[in-house]
Amino acid sequence: MSAPIIVFDLDGTLVDTAPDLLDSLNHCLETVDMEPVKQEDINRIVGFGSRVMIERAFALRRRHLAGNQLDALQAIFLDHYTANVPGHSRPFPGAVDTIERFRTAGYTAAVCTNKLEGMSLSLLEALGLVEHFQAICGGDTFPMRKPDPGHLLRTIAMAGADPQRAVMVGDSRTDIDTAKAAGIPVIAVDFGYTDQHVSAFEPSRVISGFDELTVEMVENLIAATAS
Numbered sequence: 666m667s668a669p670i671i672v673f674d675l676d677g678t679l680v681d682t683a684p685d686l687l688d689s690l691n692h693c694l695e696t697v698d699m700e701p702v703k704q705e706d707i708n709r710i711v712g713f714g715s716r717v718m719i720e721r722a723f724a725l726r727r728r729h730l731a732g733n734q735l736d737a738l739q740a741i742f743l744d745h746y747t748a749n750v751p752g753h754s755r756p757f758p759g760a761v762d763t764i765e766r767f768r769t770a771g772y773t774a775a776v777c778t779n780k781l782e783g784m785s786l787s788l789l790e791a792l793g794l795v796e797h798f799q800a801i802c803g804g805d806t807f808p809m810r811k812p813d814p815g816h817l818l819r820t821i822a823m824a825g826a827d828p829q830r831a832v833m834v835g836d837s838r839t840d841i842d843t844a845k846a847a848g849i850p851v852i853a854v855d856f857g858y859t860d861q862h863v864s865a866f867e868p869s870r871v872i873s874g875f876d877e878l879t880v881e882m883v884e885n886l887i888a889a890t891a892s
């Protein structure tokens with residue numbers, strides 16, 4: 666039997682990336698003379714990768730995006746983000762201990778994020794976390810991305826694990842919907858990037874800190890799926 670797997674979302678779950686996403690976004694908005702987006706707007710614009718983030722910033726400012734402007738702005742965003750990584754981004758308190766706790770208990774760990782794969786790898790590399798994960802799958806790794814369950818199922822397959830012995834940990838409705846559609850239990854953190862409290866999306870469990878994420882909790886969730 667393959668090892669059980671714990672799959673983490675990245676932005677807002679494992680790593681607090683909001684300040685750097687905002688910096689890079691505002692750097693790119695500045696090139697088109699747009700007013701910067703504020704920290705409190707981040708929950709409304711993050712979650713579907715950098716293109717959607719730029720589109721949402723334009724919508725927020727009621728500005729029209731011209732034909733090929735999005736490609737050019739995304740390139741500016743990506744250059745700025747990659748040049749500054751890891752910037753101010755740090756793992757949330759207890760995140761690294763949690764990954765280690767599960768690996769010691771025999772779990773495989775993976776990342777399933779809508780952030781582009783290259784950006785995700787640079788960030789995790791800069792934070793010294795890449796080695797923990799058997800697979801790191803971004804929004805452009807497969808032909809589909811969250812909330813399509815295929816993104817999560819293919820991440821699990823890439824890590825050599827079994828979806829019957831898997832759990833997802835995320836911070837947004839997207840993560841919860843993805844896991845549910847894949848038939849996988851999902852633990853939501855309530856400290857990430859969402860404009861509505863995660864409990865509204867009915868995850869299997871809600872936690873307010875990584876110290877609450879025990880191996881026992883995950884074992885019970887996996888056992889309940891199997892039965």
Ligand SMILES: O=C(O)COP(=O)(O)O
Nearest residue numbers: 675676712713714778779
């Ligand atoms: O960067 C984003 O927009 C989303 O990233 P996440 O899937 O890791 O939350």
Ligand SMILES: [Mg+2]
Nearest residue numbers: 674676677836
């Ligand atoms: Mg997230």
